[in-house]
Amino acid sequence: ETGVTQTxxxxxxxxxxxKSLKCEQHLGHNAMYWYxxxxxxxxxxxxxxxLEERVENNSVPSRFSPECPNSSHLFLHLHTLQPEDSALYxxxxxxxxxxxxxQYFGPGTRLTVT
Amino acid sequence: xxxxxxxxxxxxxxEGASLELRCNYSYGAxxxxxxxxxxxxxxxxxxxxxxxxxxxxxxxxxxxxxxxRSQSSFNLRKPSVHWSDAAEYFCAxxxxxxxxxxxxxxxxxxxxxxx
Numbered sequence: 350e351t352g353v354t355q356t357x358x359x360x361x362x363x364x365x366x367x368k369s370l371k372c373e374q375h376l377g378h379n380a381m382y383w384y385x386x387x388x389x390x391x392x393x394x395x396x397x398x399x400l401e402e403r404v405e406n407n408s409v410p411s412r413f414s415p416e417c418p419n420s421s422h423l424f425l426h427l428h429t430l431q432p433e434d435s436a437l438y439x440x441x442x443x444x445x446x447x448x449x450x451x452q453y454f455g456p457g458t459r460l461t462v463t
Numbered sequence: 464x465x466x467x468x469x470x471x472x473x474x475x476x477x478e479g480a481s482l483e484l485r486c487n488y489s490y491g492a493x494x495x496x497x498x499x500x501x502x503x504x505x506x507x508x509x510x511x512x513x514x515x516x517x518x519x520x521x522x523x524x525x526x527x528x529x530x531x532r533s534q535s536s537f538n539l540r541k542p543s544v545h546w547s548d549a550a551e552y553f554c555a556x557x558x559x560x561x562x563x564x565x566x567x568x569x570x571x572x573x574x575x576x577x578x
Contacts, residue, residue, distance in 0.1 A: 355506075380563040380564075382565070392568045397560060405560055437504075450557025450564040450566060451497070451512060454506035456505055
C-alpha cells in the first residue's frame with residue numbers, strides 16, 4: 350500500500366448505528382486531517398492531529414469522535430448521525446516544516462445516513 | 464482573515480483549447496499556494512505548489528501556475544485541454560496552525576470539456 354488509504358470506501362448507516370472510518374498513511378508524515386465534503390459546499394476541515402495530539406477541532410458536533418493512536422492511523426468514530434451528515438469524508442496527511450502545508454489525500458469514504 | 468476565492472464555479476472548454484482557472488488569495492505573509500484536482504468520487508490530487516523562487520511553477524499532467532504577488536493571484540493554466548481533464552479544481556493557501564499547518568481551500572471550479 351502506498352500513499353493514504355481509507356476504509357470503507359462506501360458506508361450506509363442508520364441514524365442509531367455506530368460505525369468507524371479508518372485512515373492509514375504510508376508516507377512517514379506526522380500530521381493527519383479529517384475533512385467533510387458536502388455537495389455544493391467548500392471543503393470543511395474537521396480535525397487536525399499533529400504527533401498524535403489533536404491540535405484543532407473546528408466546532409464539530411460530538412457525534413463525530415476522532416482517534417489517532419499513532420502517526421500512521423486515524424479514525425473517525427460515528428454515532429447517532431443525522432441525514433445532513435451524509436457526505437464524502439476525506440483524510441489527509443502532511444510532513445514536517447515546509448511540507449507541513451503539503452497535504453496528501455486519501456480517496457475518501459462516501460457516507461450515507463438513512 | 465485568510466481566504467481563497469475561485470471566481471468561476473463552472474467552466475466549459477473545448478478539447479484542445481487552452482485553459483485558465485482563476486484563484487485569488489488573502490494572506491498577510493508570503494503564501495504557500497497549491498492547486499489540487501478531484502475526479503468524481505475520488506480524493507484530491509496535488510497538481511502543483513508554490514513555496515518560493517520562480518513564480519511560474521510546473522506541475523503534473525501539463526499544468527502550470529503563475530504566482531503574482533501584486534494581484535494576489537495564483538492562476539492555473541494548461542495550453543491544450545484533454546477530455547480527461549474534466550474534474551473539479553481547488554486552489555488552496557497553507558497557513559500555520561499550532562505546530563503544523565493547514566490549508567484554506569477555495570470553493571472549487573468544475574471543468575467540463577466538450578468534444
